[in-house]
Amino acid sequence: MAAYTGTLIAVRDVDSLRRRVQAWRREGRSVALVPTMGALHDGHIANMKIALKMADRVIATIFVNPKQFGPSEDFVAYPRRESEDFELLSAAGVHLLFAPEVAAMYPPGFASTVRITGLTDILDGAHRAGHFDGVATVVAKLLLQAQPDIALFGDKDYQQLTVIRRLVADLNIPVDVIGVPTVREPDGLAMSSRNVYLTPAERVRAPVLYRAISACTSAISGGADIAAAVATARAEILKGGFREIDYVEARHAETLAPLTNRSEPGRVLAAAHLGLARLIDNLPIPHA
Ligand code: PAF
Numbered sequence: 688m689a690a691y692t693g694t695l696i697a698v699r700d701v702d703s704l705r706r707r708v709q710a711w712r713r714e715g716r717s718v719a720l721v722p723t724m725g726a727l728h729d730g731h732i733a734n735m736k737i738a739l740k741m742a743d744r745v746i747a748t749i750f751v752n753p754k755q756f757g758p759s760e761d762f763v764a765y766p767r768r769e770s771e772d773f774e775l776l777s778a779a780g781v782h783l784l785f786a787p788e789v790a791a792m793y794p795p796g797f798a799s800t801v802r803i804t805g806l807t808d809i810l811d812g813a814h815r816a817g818h819f820d821g822v823a824t825v826v827a828k829l830l831l832q833a834q835p836d837i838a839l840f841g842d843k844d845y846q847q848l849t850v851i852r853r854l855v856a857d858l859n860i861p862v863d864v865i866g867v868p869t870v871r872e873p874d875g876l877a878m879s880s881r882n883v884y885l886t887p888a889e890r891v892r893a894p895v896l897y898r899a900i901s902a903c904t905s906a907i908s909g910g911a912d913i914a915a916a917v918a919t920a921r922a923e924i925l926k927g928g929f930r931e932i933d934y935v936e937a938r939h940a941e942t943l944a945p946l947t948n949r950s951e952p953g954r955v956l957a958a959a960h961l962g963l964a965r966l967i968d969n970l971p972i973p974h975a
Contacts, residue, residue: 695777697784701832704746704785708833716743720835720862722826725749725786726766727775730870730878734839735779737867746833747776749786754793755821766880785833792828801827803853806943810846810956811967814933822847823854830860838862843869843877845956845969849943869968871897877968884964893961895927896968900935900955907949908973913937917955924959933958933965940971949975 698704711718719742721734731747738745749772756762769786776784800820806812807819830838840848848866855864870878875897876890885893903920907913921935938945940952953972958965 695773695781695784697773697786699785699787700791701787704783704832705834707783708746708835711744717837718742718833718835719745720748720829720833720838721745721781722748722750722829722838722840724751724765724880725772726768726880726883727772728870728878728880728882730841730843732775732779733870734841734867735776735781737865738837738839739780741837741839741865742835744782745780746783746785746835747781748829748833749784750792750825750829752792752821752825753789754824755818757815757817760815761881761884766883785829792825800824801854801858803850803857806846806850806853809943810934810936810938811958812846814958819847819850823850826851827854827858827860830855830862835862837865839865839867841869842866843879843968845954846943849941875901877966879966881964881966884962886962889928889962889964892928893964893966895929896924896957896959896961896966897970899923899927900957900968900970903935903937903955904953904970904972907937907946907953907955908975910949910975913946913949920955920957924957929959929961931960933960935959937972946972 719738721738723731751765753762801823802820803823812819852864874894876894899920903916906916917935917937935957937953937955940954946953954969956969958967
């Protein structure tokens with residue numbers, strides 16, 4: 688892989704992004720894209736580092752996508768820290784930051800929606816109407832704008848990753864989608880930009896979600912009844928101080944259909960509310 692000594696460049700429009708990518712293409716470089724909504728944490732930076740190992744040039748995107756937030760969700764409150772993010776990306780060795788304004792992504796007259804049916808009606812989709820339409824629309828745009836060889840998305844948003852794989856396959860978008868493992872705090876809490884919503888007392892309780900689904904995956908792979916293991920996890924999460932559970936489910940790892948047979952690849956996925964934060968997490972069910 689070629690050594691790179693440049694500094695991070697930020698662009699806000701698609702033409703500038705494409706000019707950079709085309710110049711790299713002429714030099715024969717491979718290109719990775721890491722889409723984010725900013726407020727970067729160590730999990731994002733771990734994704735950037737994986738991308739830097741896999742491709743010659745890495746583009747990070749920062750765009751708080753209004754189309755994936757419901758009317759009562761946190762679009763306005765969502766943390767925005769662009770100058771700190773720029774420093775972190777620069778220190779990580781990322782080559783290009785694409786940070787478009789809303790008007791550049793959705794100019795007046797914008798009228799298209801990418802909708803993946805089925806996969807988006809369940810789990811998070813059942814609780815966040817329109818969320819995955821917004822995700823699929825913006826991810827399709829980012830992939831077509833940058834035309835990378837690979838694009839990296841965190842396993843933490845496992846349903847999102849599954850939807851994006853479907854989108855790329857269905858629309859024949861020529862990119863390899865890479866799922867990257869969830870990065871966790873030492874106590875197990877999955878890193879998320881939304882963890883800033885937790886009060887110090889809630890932050891102490893938050894790892895209960897991880898511990899409950901972790902115990903659930905072990906119980907299922909150890910032969911426990913799937914429904915009973917899920918019920919135990921739900922009880923642990925509520926006992927641990929979460930105020931409401933959106934779902935705790937054991938699902939097929941590829942189709943996201945309810946898991947009926949533990950010999951199939953499985954995943955336990957959960958979403959629950961702790962104070963003002965809605966936390967999600969998921970883990971694979973190890974093969975017994
Ligand atoms: O996972 C996220 O941060 C977002 O959903 C994504 C993939 C950047 C699309 O806005």
